[in-house]
Amino acid sequence: MIRLLFLLPILMSAVWWWYLNNRGYTMKEGLRGFIYIFSFNAIIIGFFTLMLFVTH
Structure with a gap:
């Protein structure tokens, strides 16, 4: 799960970019x-x- 945390900023930035364009x-x-x-x-x-x- 931790190794997939890099997807969170990419996803949030994509949503923000979509909002700005719309x-x-x-x-x-x-x-x-x-x-x-x-x-x-x-x-x-x-x-x-x-x-x-x-x-650990």
């Missing part, structure tokens, strides 16, 4: 959303990595 926004206007997506996912992946090291 609403008529440019990628530059939606850049903050991409930053939020990647920072959120970095925290989640970091947490799970830390838990792997703590529990």
Whole structure:
């Protein structure tokens, strides 16, 4: 399961990109959303990595 965590930011970014295109926004206007997506996912992946090291 942990090895598939890289799919989470890809999926969330694809959904955000689809939303931006449907609403008529440019990628530059939606850049903050991409930053939020990647920072959120970095925290989640970091947490799970830390838990792997703590529990072994």
